[in-house]
Amino acid sequence: MNVTIKDIAKALGISIATVSRAMSNSPEIKTETRERVLEMARKMNYKPNIWARNLQNRQNNLIGVVVPEFITFFFPEIIMGIQEVLNPLGYQVLICSSCESSETERKNVCMLEKNMVDGMIVSVSHESKNRDLFERLLNEHIPLVFVNRVFEDLPSARIVIDDHKWAYKAVEHLIKAGYRKIAHLAGNEHLSVTKGRIQGYIDALTDYGIPYDPRLLMHVGVQQQVAKVGLRYLLSLKVKPDAIFAVNDPVAIGVYLELKERGIRVPDDMGLVGFSDSPTGKVLGLSSVEQPTFEMGRKAAEMLLWQIQHKEINTETLVLDAKLNIRKSSMRQHH
């Protein structure tokens, strides 16, 4: 059995109220009494019961985070940013992975609700199916912030980068490097980031007078293993592409490995640009758009805190800056 304030009170011959006050550093207590209580608490190895306290305070300093996965660096870095802000403030973070499944995502969110988290930070799974669920959360005024993968039509707080702009820059870079038949391996259709990146791709081509050819655009998803299928399709085309802009680094890496396998040289035979700048991409010399992952996490945490503290839902969208890192995968020597 654990030691409670009752035990301390009894041992000291004082009331539990006094002990409680000593513990919570209340001003209305004699310094001497407090010291005696603290001393005894230490001696008896007292540990406050957090559930009793939460029950009283109706707040548990728990924040839920739901991400699609946390095996690759991207979401872990966001999570670190979140914890960096929240942990020092005494918040605990419950991390859930939806494993890119909307069903699991729904379970995670319900579980977090059951655990009465003070708020949630979510990056939605690639199917982006649970609009109704998050709408309900919003209606119930549960503080909620979306990061990276969002629902555009939901009045919620959001942390994103300008996918359109950075996709545009990536494709523009390929054009300036001399590539002309630029393909795009896009993510899942309903994913927020997919749409922005596709439009950026199309707009860059158009602006540089390259007609957009829908056959060079294929939705493959966001995982490395699907890249092979996409590449096979692109290479089967009559007019093969000379460069590929991939929706993210895992897909770009999948493409890279498959190209190597087939003896197609990067960047000479095929230019390649990814998105999100993974460590693996970096060592492979893959050009990529770098997102400020830690900062995204920090900002998401701050925006959530604001909502919790102001007891008010925030519908602001914060657009952070990004950066195009050019490496050898898109630096053709001659063409």
Place this chain on the structure above:
Amino acid sequence: MNVTIKDIAKALGISIATVSRAMSNSPEIKTETRERVLEMARKMNYKPNIWARNLQNRQNNLIGVVVPEFITFFFPEIIMGIQEVLNPLGYQVLICSSCESSETERKNVCMLEKNMVDGMIVSVSHESKNRDLFERLLNEHIPLVFVNRVFEDLPSARIVIDDHKWAYKAVEHLIKAGYRKIAHLAGNEHLSVTKGRIQGYIDALTDYGIPYDPRLLMHVGVQQQVAKVGLRYLLSLKVKPDAIFAVNDPVAIGVYLELKERGIRVPDDMGLVGFSDSPTGKVLGLSSVEQPTFEMGRKAAEMLLWQIQHKEINTETLVLDAKLNIRKSSMRQHH
């Protein structure tokens, strides 16, 4: 204000006990009453207060996990294994990163204690300084399992692989591939995995008649950025090594990149083997020892559950199998 069983009871004109029984699916209740309660609960959007329940049950189904980092694939995979077992059973997992700092690790553990987790799974930070802390936990009979990085002299549950054996195999492989001056970039001195891998390295050399040269062994730590320093040292030696066995993949990758930078060819001029088989190492063609990460997590969770259920500390060490993946970084064509 949230709806409580009291509200439901009042709305239905019944007692709170009946409502409580309906909620917990007690057998001693009329089916019809239960349905009416459940119906009303749904209508009123009732959500059970988990703190009140925990206060009553003195159990919160919370498990704490402390890992050194979760940016690279390794610990995330272990964590996924843990969650795979624990989540379906209704446990929530609190994930903390010690950021390879013993001080942060101590804070994390204390925080988890404060949150009254039912148990902890820990992989200690590379300094391995908090022996006293974990000893206290063990003395207080808090269920605890170490994974991967352990304290050998603490009577605790442990999930590991045979570092000695697999380091031996890695070095043996280099020897059989024709390398003779094999160096070892080792991890932090007090880290459990470091010791086993060093001994495996030494024993393999000895068994194959290659005298162990202490100058070819250097403690560099476990992070990619320190590899450069280690390599610079090794290349400054009079008798330069022709192969390097690195304590883990990050270090091996750091070495790989630096070798490339300097125009030293892998595997022809320098053989290279890592440890833990990272995705990045994989795409670089780095030979490495693969650890069963998911399985380690699953087993750790199971061992912890056992302790929780049996209310008894377990001091078993479970040694899982591993695998040496040979890739081109150690496949010299000729020598």
Place this chain on the structure above:
DNA sequence: CTGAAAGCGCTAACAT
């Protein structure tokens, strides 16, 4: 400054 007492929402005897 300290104590008595009520109550947070729920469960589990104990009654009926």
Place this chain on the structure above:
DNA sequence: ATGTTAGCGCTTTCAG
């Protein structure tokens, strides 16, 4: 089968 009641450990009025 249902209701009554006493806590779980803590905080917080309200008295003194």
